[in-house]
Amino acid sequence: MNENIQELGFFDVVETRRSVRIFDQESPFDHQVVQKCLEAATLAPNSSNLQLWEFYRIPESSALKKPLDQLCMKQKAASTARELVVVVTRRDKWKIRTKANQEYIKETYKNSPESKQKKALAYYGKLIPRLYSKYPLWSFLKQLIAWFVGLKRPMIREVSETDIRVSVHKSAALAGMTFMYAMKAEGYDTCPMEGMDSLRVKKLLNLPKGAEISMIIGCGKGLPDGIYGKRFRVPNEETIFIK
Structure with a gap:
């Protein structure tokens, strides 16, 4: 933990975390804390435990720092x-991650009833390929199947190629938020950015075609000028409901 900050409880972290847009260039910064917090971020929940993310x-x-600054629109x-x-999201790695989960299941359930292992393996051997495979018209056909099955029983509706992409980005966002909370717990500030030239960022980092940039997070010790006013949120009554 950063020695200059008192240990924070979880709700203290949530309350004090802000998107800080100007960082102190003079105060000490422990880059190893970033590694520690990213390792914590990999524990975030994610869709089907496929872990379709990467962190650079x-x-x-x-040498990439200044060019990347420029691609973040000089923020x-x-x-x-x-x-x-x-x-970075890596939807294209679903086959590799599926295989890793299958191997884990085989090892974990080797002494369990065969039916339990079979059910778990079927999830990754049948359902995941149906959702993540790419074939001509397959996205449309998945939606049609979901609509037809949904006439008779509850059915997952978010099965299109766009839906899968959104799901992968949601998982990456959960990891990103976990990272930012961890950084705050260690006494550092962050700012998630979407304003960027994602195409050029991919080229700068030499990422493959299947990779997508989810967000770029600035890290450091925030300056007071980096917080643009008091936090504003609409009233909870407008966003939290009981039915």
Whole structure:
């Protein structure tokens, strides 16, 4: 933990975390904390445990830091950051991650009833390929099947190619939020950014076609000027409901 900050409880972290857009260039910054917090982020919940994410660290000493600042539209949250973390989705790795889950299940359930292992393996051997495979018209056909089955019983409706892409980005966002909370718990500030030239960022990082940029997170010790006013939220009554 950063020695200059008192240990925070979870709700303290939630209350004090802000998107800080200007970071201190002079105060000490422990880059190892970023690694620690990213390792915590990999424990975030994610769809089907496929873990279709990657995290690229760009510290201030990296030759890629200044070019990446420019691709973040010259935002101060990027240019003053002591390190940038690029959160990348890798939907294209679903087969590799599926295989890893299958191997884990075989090892975990080797002494369990065969029916339990069979059911778990069927999830990754049948359902996941049906959702993640790409064939001509397959996205449309999945939606048609979901609509037809849904006439008779409850059915998952979000099965299109766009829906799967959104699901992968949701998982990456959960990891990103976990990372930012962890950084705050360690006494550092962050700022998630969507304003970027994602195409050029992919080229800069030499990422494959199937990769997508979910967000870029600036990290550092925030300056007071980096918080643009008091936090504003609409009343809870407008967003939280009991039925």
